Amino acid sequence: MRTWVEVDTAALTENVRAFRHLVGSTLLAPTVKSNGYGHGLLLAARAFLAGGADWLCVDALDEARTLRAAGIAAPIYVFGYVPLDELAEAASLDLRLVVYNRETIDRLAALGAQVRVHLKVETGNHRQGLPPAEVLALADHLRRSPGIVLEGLSSHFANIEDTTDHTYARHQLACFEAAVAALQAAGHAVPMRHLSNTAATLLWPDQRFEMVRLGIGAYGIWPSKETRIAALLTGRAEMPLRPALTWKTRVAQVKSVPEGAFVGYGCTYMTTHPTRLAILPVGYADGFDRGLSNLAHVLIRGRRAPVRGRICMNITMVDVTDIPDAALEDEVVLLGGQGSERLTADQIGDWAQTISYEVLARIGGHLPRVEVPGSAAPHPGAAARAWRPPRAD
Ligand SMILES: *Cc1c(COP(=O)(O)O)cnc(C)c1O
Numbered sequence: 001m002r003t004w005v006e007v008d009t010a011a012l013t014e015n016v017r018a019f020r021h022l023v024g025s026t027l028l029a030p031t032v033k034s035n036g037y038g039h040g041l042l043l044a045a046r047a048f049l050a051g052g053a054d055w056l057c058v059d060a061l062d063e064a065r066t067l068r069a070a071g072i073a074a075p076i077y078v079f080g081y082v083p084l085d086e087l088a089e090a091a092s093l094d095l096r097l098v099v100y101n102r103e104t105i106d107r108l109a110a111l112g113a114q115v116r117v118h119l120k121v122e123t124g125n126h127r128q129g130l131p132p133a134e135v136l137a138l139a140d141h142l143r144r145s146p147g148i149v150l151e152g153l154s155s156h157f158a159n160i161e162d163t164t165d166h167t168y169a170r171h172q173l174a175c176f177e178a179a180v181a182a183l184q185a186a187g188h189a190v191p192m193r194h195l196s197n198t199a200a201t202l203l204w205p206d207q208r209f210e211m212v213r214l215g216i217g218a219y220g221i222w223p224s225k226e227t228r229i230a231a232l233l234t235g236r237a238e239m240p241l242r243p244a245l246t247w248k249t250r251v252a253q254v255k256s257v258p259e260g261a262f263v264g265y266g267c268t269y270m271t272t273h274p275t276r277l278a279i280l281p282v283g284y285a286d287g288f289d290r291g292l293s294n295l296a297h298v299l300i301r302g303r304r305a306p307v308r309g310r311i312c313m314n315i316t317m318v319d320v321t322d323i324p325d326a327a328l329e330d331e332v333v334l335l336g337g338q339g340s341e342r343l344t345a346d347q348i349g350d351w352a353q354t355i356s357y358e359v360l361a362r363i364g365g366h367l368p369r370v371e372v373p374g375s376a377a378p379h380p381g382a383a384a385r386a387w388r389p390p391r392a393d
Pocket of ligand 1: 213215
């Protein structure tokens with residue numbers, strides 16, 4: 001293999017076990033959207049189910065289809081839009097769908113099958129969903145639609161991992177609870193309520209309702225520094241999360257260039273001394289963001305090698321002057337650990353002016369995902385300390 005992704009599936013399984021310990025009997029629904037946050041859809045799904053996940057969440061029908069084709073029978077919740085002409089397939093795969101349009105409900109009802117749906121209430125994120133009054137009207141419409149069963153009510157936080165000030169998130173929570181109460185007052189049973197992502201699951205033990213939709217945390221990564229700080233401010237120990245993904249490539253060539261030589265497109269880097277470069281067969285088409293040009297480091301022989309010049313579509317140049325034994329076909333770590341060094345998704349996100357989520361989700365789906373149980377180094381500071389949930393705030 002030339003460029004590939006290794007996934008420590010045992011770490012994924014243990015992360016879900018740690019969340020199980022945290023949430024007790026609340027249903028755990030890890031999301032495997034975006035190719036399992038880059039880890040591989042099926043690898044992630046199977047590892048999570050082995051850890052005791054109750055449901056799986058996906059964004060789109062094609063992800064759910066792949067899970068079902070692989071024999072996964074667990075409940076699947078599709079929280080992204082399903083086009084009207086794909087609803088028949090969604091029903092045949094026994095998927096739970098989020099709905100917020102009458103057109104979707106009417107199309108589902110016309111199928112004559114039983115379909116369980118979840119309404120999405122707008123609580124302040126202003127992406128998918130309906131304001132509470134319209135949710136109520138849609139629930140009434142749904143009650144008159146044969147075969148369509150209202151199973152749950154959901155919403156999504158706008159501002160929980162981006163700040164340690166959770167005033168806005170608490171406002172959203174209050175809106176959500178009001179919407180539930182309004183539905184119940186109108187005679188609608190709401191068997192499942194779910195609002196929590198990873199950050200809310202970690203920070204708000206009393207607001208998990210019937211189910212939590214875990215994402216980044218199941219992959220062993222804290223949603224943000226702010227979430228980690230908010231958890232630490234409660235004075236409790238850290239949750240033992242283990243990242244699972246190592247992104248690797250190989251040295252394709254080692255070459256010497258003189259002082260004063262330009263490297264790469266645009267001549268953005270000039271060597272300041274005689275330099276040894278390693279050429280890597282990976283580039284922005286693989287998800288190695290061009291914004292990392294002249295910024296990121298990679299790991300070779302357990303040491304950091306800085307990226308020189310612009311990252312190309314399929315090729316990256318790194319400086320190995322200070323790694324004299326670097327050689328053809330050496331394993332190179334782009335993300336993850338090697339020896340005692342580690343490049344985290346958060347660090348790469350900082351370099352590329354984005355977040356860990358985007359770094360992971362954009363690792364090319366064409367790159368092979370290899371299951372390597374037990375390969376990921378323990379996360380620094382993640383010794384098996386007891387985690388107790390923070391007090392409700
Ligand atoms: C992605 C997503 C989640 C998971 O979010 P994390 O921050 O990764 O835990 C939960 N719910 C919805 C609707 C999502 O789109």
